Amino acid sequence: MKFIIKILLTAISVVILAKILPGVGVESYWTAIIVAVVLAILNFIVKPILVILTLPVTIITLGLFLLIINAVIILLADYFVGGFSVVNIWWALLFSLLLSILQSIFESLISSE
Secondary structure (H helix, E strand, C coil), rough: HHHHHHHHHHHHHHHHHHCCCCCCCEECCCHHHHHHHHHHHHHHHHHHHHHHHHHHHHHHCCHHHHHHHHHHHHHHHHHHHHCCECCCCCHHHHHHHHHHHHHHHHHHHHHHH
């Protein structure tokens, strides 16, 4: 049940950010839910592989390269989900940062109740 709530909150975050950011677009609420599911799958499968492969660069940049990995995950979701579009890596970077902030806010609201 907690997983479904997290997916729905991520979908709400995707819709909010698509309305705010001009470089990000989402067609419908169903598309946002699909984006949330795809992001969860990519974060579970692809992200650990990318982190391990880029570990030396991540260590040299003191972890800042993880932001680029998050942007790449967003661009992969853009590739896999029709109806979700991100213009370039800079919008993906900003989208991933703001998505993380919104997810943290929603998580703190849910865990306090």
